[in-house]
Amino acid sequence: MGDKPRAELLDGLRSLYQTREYADLVVFARDGSRHPVHRAIVCPRSQYFSDQVQSKSREGTDGHITLSDDEPEVVQLLIEYLYLLDYEPNISAVAEDASSHGDSSDTMSVRTEGGQYGQVYGTSAISAFGGPQSPFSQVYRTRTESSLTVHAIPTSDFHGTFGRTANRGRKTHRQDPSPLATTAPRLALHARMYTAGHKYGIDGLKTLALDKFKIQLTRHWDSPELAEAIHVIYDTTPSADKDMREAVADVLDMHSRLLDKPEIEVAIMEINGLAYELLRRSKRIEPEYMG
Amino acid sequence: MVLPRRKANRMQGLNVPDVDFETTWGVLEKAFLEIHTKNASALSFEELYRNAYKIVLKKKGEELYHKVADFEARWLSSEVRTKIVATITPPLQLLTEGNGGRLLSSTAERRTAGENFLRTLKQSWEDHGVCMGMLTDVLMYMVKDRVYCTDHRQPSIFAKAMGLFRDQILRSFDRPNGTMLAECLTKVILDQIQMDRDGEKIDQHLIKANVYMLEGLYQSDQEVEEEKLYLKMFEPYFLETSAAFYREEGERLLKESDAGTYCKEAKRRIDEESDRCRSTISEATTSKIQRVVEDELIRHKMKGLIEMDSGVQYMIDNDKLYELGLVFELEARVDPRKGELTKAIVKIVQDMGLAINRTAEVTSAAPPTAAAQDDAGEEKQKAGAARQINQQTVAALKWVEDVLALKERFDSIWKVAFNSDQTISTALTRSIADVINAFGRSSEYISLFIDENMKKGIRDKTEIEVDATLEQAIMTLRYLQDKDIFETYYKKHLCKRLLLKKSQSIDVEKQMISKMKMELGNSFTLKLEAMFKDMTLSEDLTGGYRAHVTRLGQADAKRVELSINVLTSMTWPLEAFRGAGEDEREGRSNLIFPGSIERIKTGFERFYAEKYSGRKLTWQTNMGDADMKATFPKSRNGRPMTHDINCSTYGMLILLLFNDLRADQPLSLEEIQTKTNIRESDLKRNLQSLAVAPKTRFLVKEPMSREIKAGDKFYYNDNFSSKIIKIKVGVVSAGNKVEGDKERKETEKKNNDSRGFAIEAAVVRIMKQRKDLSHAQLITETLTVLSSQFKPDVNMIKKRIESLIEREYLERIEDAPVPSYKYLA
Known part of the structure; x- marks a missing residue:
């Protein structure tokens, strides 16, 4: 199948998303915002929606679903994801806020050597859509101008070297900030998106959110939002779910001066699991990378 | 904010x-x-x-x-x-x-x-x-x-x-x-x-x-899949109660209803249980419950069902083909070999066959006793003897027809009710063969059946009907084991048909031969075909001789004409024409012929010797017949009349003696014998037909009695009278087609001898090819080789092998692990 038919399908979805024509289900956020959606789009992607629509409960009878547990923005982005396979958080709304704190993150000049990042970030971007074989991965690349496109192109020995490169990168030298990091990090939002993906059984969303979270961290690891994000992660996902927890531990491990921040200190003290994770890392020896 | x-x-x-x-x-x-x-x-x-x-x-x-x-x-x-x-x-x-x-x-x-x-x-x-x-x-x-x-x-x-x-x-x-x-x-x-x-x-x-x-x-x-509650808590009880139910129902049905109903009921129950699984229980149980019902209603009851009063025997007796089909269908469900049914059918066929065989024996044996009881009078007894001959033929015809009808009947049952099943077909073939081979006279009767049809049966039949008759004969032949014995009889009957010109159609005869050739092979018909060849040659010879005589210019009105059949010895079973107990050499005693006859005899011998040098002709006078014209003075209401008399060569010789005598001049038995040199027993038989039989009493015997005794005197019968112009003189017991016990024993003995030769030939052929062979293998191969001719007795084969060893064709291999023989070139 060439790109064109795929693009056609995705354009169709985008159009449905924009017009909301034929919508047969309404999702409400707790602030009352109303999102007409299509059962045919939503249900196949999430068992949660599917069960609910078919159940004999109030929701099943009315066709109204209220996601009272989630931030209205999360609800909106969740639906955006279901149609567009991506979500773009509103940056301008918080840009002011972010700047008022001052951009204290690493101010090193942005490196543009795409290949290097590609190895680190490209992976999750692809796996988010089911790997290189997924029919959507290619379309995704052609459609998105801004985000992962450049990095998603795998280098030839991509799979073989990834694990090692990532590990060494983490241990031996500091991570360079990603050029994709936006001005406002929205770390907590990505964490919430991740939780939503988990709670409603949408694995693609989980991966995408994890990816976006990590990209932002490369630049905004110093953001005051980090503490909130940590709480979201540890409060709303089960401990067996490791990916986000590791991303947090990685960043705290790498930038030890974060530990001096009061809100981080509170978080570590409150969350036993995080303290343990950090302790474990500080004691871990990896002789195979020392030489 | x-x-x-x-x-x-x-x-x-x-x-x-x-x-x-x-x-x-x-x-x-x-x-x-x-x-x-x-x-x-x-x-x-x-x-x-x-x-x-x-x-x-x-x-x-x-x-x-x-x-x-x-x-x-x-x-x-x-x-x-x-x-x-x-x-x-x-x-x-x-x-x-x-x-x-x-x-x-x-x-x-x-x-x-x-x-x-x-x-x-x-x-x-x-x-x-x-x-x-x-x-x-x-x-x-x-x-x-x-x-x-x-x-x-x-x-x-x-x-x-x-x-x-x-x-x-x-x-x-x-x-x-x-x-x-x-x-x-x-x-x-x-x-x-x-x-x-x-x-x-x-x-x-x-x-x-x-x-x-x-x-x-x-x-x-x-x-765990095998631990479904259905399988643990329901199905076993279901199967158990079903088995009990059907066991009881089966027994009740066997007692209360007839076999046909039973079959229908069983079939209905099986279908019903399948339906039940589908509609009420679980399809997973279908095969299991079927097995249970089949066990209880068929497998365990089949024997009882078949043996019911209204069982298979009854169905066959009353042509209940549909019910038979049901029985078949039932058993086919549980046994691909249909064991019980096949067994029952085989038994019925054999019982019916046995009845046919017994009827044939009774029919063939009954008339003489009946005749003896009825009337001791000479004429009646003679007629009785003729009837006995006839009766044998009737028995043979009936037997063959009955056997064919039996086969036909079961063939149609097989086709309609048994779905042309292969196993049953094999069993049927075997049982029909058993019936045929269990009957001691089967070979003879089949040949008689053909004989009778060749002589009379096919007279008014269309070609297709004739062909069907021949086909029937071949059919019985197919089952016959002792084909060599059949060959002997067939040759004998064919010989008589040919020589006595009794056959309705030589074409049909030949058709029969070609059918046999197809069925039994070339070697079987070789000698039979040779007989036909001799007949054709003889016709040419007779014609050639007649032309030869004419060329000689002896245009004598009173000339005796000769019609001759030259028969290759060994090909023709000439002993068929001799009475019981006659010796071959004795039979060929030199008759004294009157001059006119002696002349043509030597004339033909010369003619033949010119044509085929180095061949010896032996005159079979006992087989000849003669046409004579005789005039009796008071034959037609007291006025003279000339009759055409056909009688045996012997009869001709006897009658010619009286040509030269006065009417009141007698000849004694001894005188006649001296003048003709006819063997005594033949002479007595011929005189019986000429002087005792009422319709052909050309001579008067003194004293008048049935038996011909030494010292009896014979006169020319001046007072002979008959309205018929053509008179055929029958000779007592000369043409007895069915053998007496003595004859049969002789045939058997002869047959055993020829079988001995056949066995020896087969053994030698096999050994020549194989050089050495174990005893068991040799026996098996011999049986195979000979199966187209007859089924040899194993003991006979052993005896023949012994005899071949004695004659140093074979030798035993010493210290062989199994008894073995070696061929000595």
């Missing part, structure tokens, strides 16, 4: 209130109760899901799991069980507790009560399923991620809930020390099925729904 909002958000995020498990569970429990009481539509799915998610997130999943299980157990044991137990009314209690339960309450009572019970159980099960579906939807997060289950090796909450239904409902008792509900269920279903079998209407869907439940439940929460 953006900041405060964010702060508020953050605070909320940070302070996700610790989930109070009891409170949250309280919400869920209340909702579950709503679900169970069918008020689900008021509930918010999202709320329940959210609460369950929170509980699991706080690692209270296990508690939740147990809470749910407890809730379900409580619900089932209190609400549901009570409802079900309430439906176990007295009729059902009687049914489930004792064996006599079925007798103590009326069918209608039990049916209503049973249906009520089944309906309640079905409803409970379905409700349970629906509720659990909703519950697991709500608990999906717990179920799907198996956060809880995989960690703790517990069954999924759904499986657990199913198990609870099994434990709290099916494995509970209707009252203390009562019956387990699962047992009640099984018994009620079995009772309903029994009603169905008895022809009453039952609610199949209701049972099916309950069976469906049993199929959805397992012995343990591990859900």
Whole structure:
């Protein structure tokens, strides 16, 4: 199948998303915002929606679903994801806020050597859509101008070297900030998106959110939002779910001066699991990378 | 103001209130109760899901799991069980507790009560399923991620809930020390099925729904496929009661109805059980219940069924082809070889065959005794003798026709009722062959059958009919084992037909030969064809001689004409023409011919010697006949009349003697013998026909009596009278077609001799090719080689091998592991 038919399908979805024509289900956020959606789009992607629509409960009878547990923005982005396979958080709304704190993150000049990042970030971007074989991965690349496109192109020995490169990168030298990091990090939002993906059984969303979270961290690891994000992660996902927890531990491990921040200190003290994770890392020896 | 909002958000995020498990569970429990009481539509799915998610997130999943299980157990044991137990009314209690339960309450009572019970159980099960579906939807997060289950090796909450239904409902008792509900269920279903079998209407869907439940439940929460409750708690009892039921029904049917009805009933029952599996129980049971019904109604009853008064024998006797077909179909279900039926059919064929054989024996033996009792008079006795000959032919014809009819009959049964089954076909062929070969005179009778048809039977038949007759003969021949004996008889009969010109059509004869050739092979017909060749040659010879005589110019009106058949010795069974006990050399004694006859005899000998030098002609005078013209003075109402007399060569010689005598001048027996040199026994027989037989009494004997004795005198019969111009003189016992015992023994002996040669030839041929061979193998091969001719006696083969060793054709191989022989070139 060439790109064109795929693009056609995705354009169709985008159009449905924009017009909301034929919508047969309404999702409400707790602030009352109303999102007409299509059962045919939503249900196949999430068992949660599917069960609910078919159940004999109030929701099943009315066709109204209220996601009272989630931030209205999360609800909106969740639906955006279901149609567009991506979500773009509103940056301008918080840009002011972010700047008022001052951009204290690493101010090193942005490196543009795409290949290097590609190895680190490209992976999750692809796996988010089911790997290189997924029919959507290619379309995704052609459609998105801004985000992962450049990095998603795998280098030839991509799979073989990834694990090692990532590990060494983490241990031996500091991570360079990603050029994709936006001005406002929205770390907590990505964490919430991740939780939503988990709670409603949408694995693609989980991966995408994890990816976006990590990209932002490369630049905004110093953001005051980090503490909130940590709480979201540890409060709303089960401990067996490791990916986000590791991303947090990685960043705290790498930038030890974060530990001096009061809100981080509170978080570590409150969350036993995080303290343990950090302790474990500080004691871990990896002789195979020392030489 | 953006900041405060964010702060508020953050605070909320940070302070996700610790989930109070009891409170949250309280919400869920209340909702579950709503679900169970069918008020689900008021509930918010999202709320329940959210609460369950929170509980699991706080690692209270296990508690939740147990809470749910407890809730379900409580619900089932209190609400549901009570409802079900309430439906176990007295009729059902009687049914489930004792064996006599079925007798103590009326069918209608039990049916209503049973249906009520089944309906309640079905409803409970379905409700349970629906509720659990909703519950697991709500608990999906717990179920799907198996956060809880995989960690703790517990069954999924759904499986657990199913198990609870099994434990709290099916494995509970209707009252203390009562019956387990699962047992009640099984018994009620079995009772309903029994009603169905008895022809009453039952609610199949209701049972099916309950069976469906049993199929959805397992012995343990591990859900092992082989441990479905259906397989453990229902199916074995179903099969057991079915077996008992059909065992009894089968016996009752055998006693009360006829075989045809039995078959129809059995077929109906089998189909019915298949249908029942489909409509009422489970298709997984179809093959098992079929096996049970087949066992009870067919496999164990087949023998009884076949042997019923109205069984296979009766069906065959009365041409009940449809019923036979049913019997066949039944047994074919359980036994691809149709053992019992085949056995029965073989026995019937053999019994019927035996009857045919016995009838033939009785027919052939009866007339002489009857004649002897009836009348001792000479003429009657003579007629009796003729009739005896005839009777033998009749017996032969009847036998062959009966055998063919038997075969035909079973062929059509086979085709119509037995679906042209291969196994039965083989068995039929074997039994027909047994019938034919069990009859001592089969070879002779088949040949007689052909003989009779060649002489008379085919006279008015169309070509197609003739062909069918020939085909019938070939058919019987196909089954015949001792083809060599048949060949002997056939040659003898053919010989007579040819020489005495009795055959209706030489074309048909040849057609028969070619049919035999196809059926039995070239070597079999070789000698028979040679006989035809001799006949053709002889015709040419006769014509050639006549022309030769004419050329000689002896245009004598009184010339005796000669018609001759030159027969190759060895090809023709000339002994057929000699009476019993006659020696070959004696038979060829030199007759004294009157001059006119002697002249043509020597004339032909000269003629023949010129044509074929180095061949010796031997005159078979005993086989010849002569046409004479004789004039008797008072034949036609006292006036003279000339008759054409046809008589044997001997008769001619005797009559010619009286040509030269006066009417009152007698010749004694001794004188006649001296003048003709005819052997005494032949002479007596011929004189009997010339002087005793009333219609051909050309001579008068003195004294007048039946027996010809020494010293009897014979005169020319001056007073002979007959209205018939052409008179044929029969000779007593000369043409006896069916052998006497003595003759038969002789034929047998001769046959044994020729078989001996055939065996020796076969053995030598085999050994010449193989050089050395074990005894067993040699016997087998010999039997194979000879099977187209006859079935040799193994002892005879052994004797022949011994004889060949003596004559140093073979030798025993010393120290061979098995007895073996070696060919000596």
